[in-house]
Amino acid sequence: MSVDTEQPARPQALIGAALLAAGRPVRLRELAGVLGLGEDATLRAVQAFAAALEAAGLGITLEAVAGGYxxxxxxxxxxxxxxxxxxxxxxxxxxxxxxVLAIIAYRQPVTRAEIEAMRGASAGTVLTLQERELVKVVGRSDAVGQPLLYGTTEKFLLEFGLGSLQDLPPLQGADFSHLLRS
Incomplete structure (x- = not known):
């Protein structure tokens, strides 16, 4: 079977194919590059694609998450x-x-010593969070000894269904207890 690359594809078909092929959230500017359109036109095409999926009732929906779709x-x-x-x-x-994850999410970049000072306890779970790819080393502090700085990952945004860090719930003072599950 030959593929006709001369025939322009419909924007919705390209959007669906790009999202399926990528297997990860695809940013608007990436989709714009695939479509050969500006970001405003691409956003309209993405919205039309989402509406078409919903109208067709095919058991697939478009989700905006982690800065992409x-x-x-x-x-x-x-x-x-x-x-x-x-x-x-x-x-x-x-x-x-x-x-520990909440402290990193709200205060990033943050050192382990800063996390421990805020918690009043060890931050040994940082390693577990790294193993689960929820946090990563984002640099080194200028403090004595240049300790590692931690921040959240894209997987953190995906796992918690956040489009960006700005979607975190408002923080009530320095107390993180309201974020914990009972």
Whole structure:
């Protein structure tokens, strides 16, 4: 089967193909490059694509997350797909790990010593958060010894369903306890 690269593809077809092929959230400017359009025209095409998916009721929806767009299964259908889905997710994070993650998310970039000072306890869960790819080393501090600075990752945004760090809930003082699950 030959592929006709001379025939221009419909923008919606290219958007769907790009999102499916990428397997990750695709930023608007990346889609604009694929479509050969400006960002405003691309945004309109993305919105039309999302509306077409919804109208067709095909069991696929467009989600804006982590600064880009991706195709997902609507939450109402996910339960029906349990036999097909990957193994169960990793165990829930402990309250200590969630607290450390919240400190990093809100105060990044931050050193381990700063995390421990805020918590009044060890920040040993930083390694667990790194293993789960929720936080990463983003540099070194200018402080004595040049300690590592930690920040969140794109996977953090994906796992918590955030478009960007600006979507974090407002922080109530320095107390992170309201962010912890009961």
């Amino acid at each position: 991706r195709l997902i299964v609507p939450p109402g259908l996910a339960g029906h797909l349990a036999p097909l889905l990957a193994p169960a997710p990793l165990p829930s994070l402990s309250n200590a790990a969630l607290e």
